[in-house]
Amino acid sequence: MKIGIMNNPSKSLYDEAVFCGKAGFEFLDLTIEGPNATTVDVARLRPILDRHALSVTGHTDPCLPHAYPILGVREACLKELERCAGIFSALGVRIMNIHPCYFCPPAMRKDLVAFNIEALKPIVEMAASHDLTVVIENYKAPFDRISTFKKILAAVPGLKLHLDFGHTNFGLDNHDVFCGELGEHIQHVHFSDNRSRADDHMPLGVGTVDWKNAVNSLKTIGYDGTITLEVFCNDPGMQYKYLDMSRKLVLELW
Numbered sequence: 001m002k003i004g005i006m007n008n009p010s011k012s013l014y015d016e017a018v019f020c021g022k023a024g025f026e027f028l029d030l031t032i033e034g035p036n037a038t039t040v041d042v043a044r045l046r047p048i049l050d051r052h053a054l055s056v057t058g059h060t061d062p063c064l065p066h067a068y069p070i071l072g073v074r075e076a077c078l079k080e081l082e083r084c085a086g087i088f089s090a091l092g093v094r095i096m097n098i099h100p101c102y103f104c105p106p107a108m109r110k111d112l113v114a115f116n117i118e119a120l121k122p123i124v125e126m127a128a129s130h131d132l133t134v135v136i137e138n139y140k141a142p143f144d145r146i147s148t149f150k151k152i153l154a155a156v157p158g159l160k161l162h163l164d165f166g167h168t169n170f171g172l173d174n175h176d177v178f179c180g181e182l183g184e185h186i187q188h189v190h191f192s193d194n195r196s197r198a199d200d201h202m203p204l205g206v207g208t209v210d211w212k213n214a215v216n217s218l219k220t221i222g223y224d225g226t227i228t229l230e231v232f233c234n235d236p237g238m239q240y241k242y243l244d245m246s247r248k249l250v251l252e253l254w
Contacts, residue, residue, distance in 0.1 A: 021052020
């Protein structure tokens with residue numbers, strides 16, 4: 001099991017990578033998104049990663065309308081995702097996250113899951129050409145339930161699951177259900193806390209997530225992969241304290 005953190009895209013990616021390394025985390029969950037992480041200078045980032053012995057997981061822009069039912073929009077998103085895949089591949093990444101696409105004309109809402117399945121197939125194939133495995137992240141309805149993910153995973157060969165425990169805390173099916181029924185598909189995990197209403201990205205133990213149960217759910221399925229602490233704070237000093245507190249809780253429970 002490895003514990004890492006995500007760069008805050010509102011800050012300098014390179015400063016965030018240095019922070020990650022100096023704080024003693026094992027990997028950087030590299031999100032490529034605005035305002036300050038849309039471009040990545042691999043030659044500048046790699047020495048920072050090497051200096052701190054940091055590996056990397058890949059995280060893509062959650063707002064990309066990659067499954068929008070207009071071909072030109074999908075093609076543009078696929079091109080952007082391939083740009084990201086090239087960056088990830090150059091950094092030795094093996095896992096690339098993607099979020100469900102919620103953008104859809106209201107009259108076509110009933111086909112939202114089908115649109116996502118259709119769009120994910122070429123994305124997974126593209127990523128595989130860069131030696132990347134795509135993991136789709138759970139979030140809001142209808143992508144907050146086992147039934148949806150069973151359908152998607154069955155329809156898209158090679159696609160795996162990224163389980164966000166903060167999201168399961170306000171979704172339909174909780175982490176116990178996801179781990180119990182789709183544990184074999186889980187390739188990456190996000191930990192953050194909230195009060196069961198919204199995606200607050202609070203330190204672990206502050207909200208309503210049962211972290212002892214959460215860790216046990218992962219251990220029960222034999223999970224031993226990457227865990228990102230997706231905890232954000234505007235104050236750098238407090239950011240370190242919140243992350244360190246969260247890390248210590250995970251290690252203690254593990």
